[in-house]
Amino acid sequence: MLQEAVDEYLVALSTSSNEDERGRINHNTTAAYRNDLTQFCAYLKQHGVENWPQVTSEQIAGYLLEMREAQAYRPTTIARKIAAIKAFFRYLRSQEYIASDPVEKLESPRVPKELPNVLSAEQISSLFQQVDVSTSSGQRDLAMLYMLSTTGMRVSELVSLNIADFDVNQATVVCPGRSGRSKRERVLPLPPLAVEAIKRYGEQARPHLVGRHPEQESLFLNHHGERLTRQGFWLIIKGYARQAGITNITPHMLRHSFAMMKLNDGMELRSVQELLGHAHIATTQVYSQLARSKTTSPIT
Numbered sequence: 053m054l055q056e057a058v059d060e061y062l063v064a065l066s067t068s069s070n071e072d073e074r075g076r077i078n079h080n081t082t083a084a085y086r087n088d089l090t091q092f093c094a095y096l097k098q099h100g101v102e103n104w105p106q107v108t109s110e111q112i113a114g115y116l117l118e119m120r121e122a123q124a125y126r127p128t129t130i131a132r133k134i135a136a137i138k139a140f141f142r143y144l145r146s147q148e149y150i151a152s153d154p155v156e157k158l159e160s161p162r163v164p165k166e167l168p169n170v171l172s173a174e175q176i177s178s179l180f181q182q183v184d185v186s187t188s189s190g191q192r193d194l195a196m197l198y199m200l201s202t203t204g205m206r207v208s209e210l211v212s213l214n215i216a217d218f219d220v221n222q223a224t225v226v227c228p229g230r231s232g233r234s235k236r237e238r239v240l241p242l243p244p245l246a247v248e249a250i251k252r253y254g255e256q257a258r259p260h261l262v263g264r265h266p267e268q269e270s271l272f273l274n275h276h277g278e279r280l281t282r283q284g285f286w287l288i289i290k291g292y293a294r295q296a297g298i299t300n301i302t303p304h305m306l307r308h309s310f311a312m313m314k315l316n317d318g319m320e321l322r323s324v325q326e327l328l329g330h331a332h333i334a335t336t337q338v339y340s341q342l343a344r345s346k347t348t349s350p351i352t
Contacts, residue, residue, distance in 0.1 A: 054097065055093050099111060168308040171305055261277055
């Protein structure tokens with residue numbers, strides 16, 4: 053009875069007539085739900101529970117305690133499993149399989165917000181040194197590294213740039229902002245080295261990359277002459293990081309490093325917020341916490 057209801061629930065998720073609900077539940081989410089709920093079923097069976105109406109809030113509390121102490125799960129893992137259980141019990145209640153919800157008032161553990169990892173100045177320099185600027189792709193990669201590390205824009209914003217967004221005379225780039233939100237544009241200043249690298253790429257390398265797509269407006273192109281994707285950029289950066297001996301890097305790390313550099317240079321938090329395009333100052337304050345942290349160390 054326990055597992056059968058879980059299987060029915062997962063089928064209901066994947067075939068939901070609610071478009072929003074179906075959009076939130078992808079294959080990976082369904083797999084995670086199946087794993088979490090199957091594990092919960094095993095715990096209940098060990099404690100003599102055979103069907104869902106028998107489950108009590110005390111048993112839920114016992115499972116929570118086991119995850120914390122016996123399994124030593126991280127708060128993020130426990131929070132995810134509790135979220136899956138809560139969603140499942142809402143389903144059971146909606147189908148009238150249970151008369152009351154034993155997890156309705158259960159609070160998920162507070163998940164402390166992790167401080168972002170940043171690259172040291174030496175590591176950023178090492179990334180730049182890996183680029184072979186004698187090739188068209190190398191000139192493109194150097195221009196992209198300069199664009200990210202000196203503006204703090206998101207990778208999604210970087211690959212959304214068009215030729216017209218770069219103003220060589222004003223030494224600025226118009227950052228398009230996140231799509232799907234207010235999409236407020238930001239005009240970001242560029243230092244001379246970045247301007248020179250981007251100008252060189254545009255004049256020397258881009259004409260070779262564009263190939264048979266002269267109408268392409270995208271600033272940064274792949275080897276097919278099409279707009280470079282986030283995934284394509286990530287593969288490029290991972291390759292340079294591997295050459296530089298940096299084994300832990302994420303697409304967002306250059307953005308984090310830019311923010312820390314600006315704060316360390318004395319820039320006010322509000323100004324950093326404007327450059328990064330954060331809607332709320334609270335999002336930017338994590339960098340102040342990182343600056344005060346005594347445990348920050350370079351990524352190796």
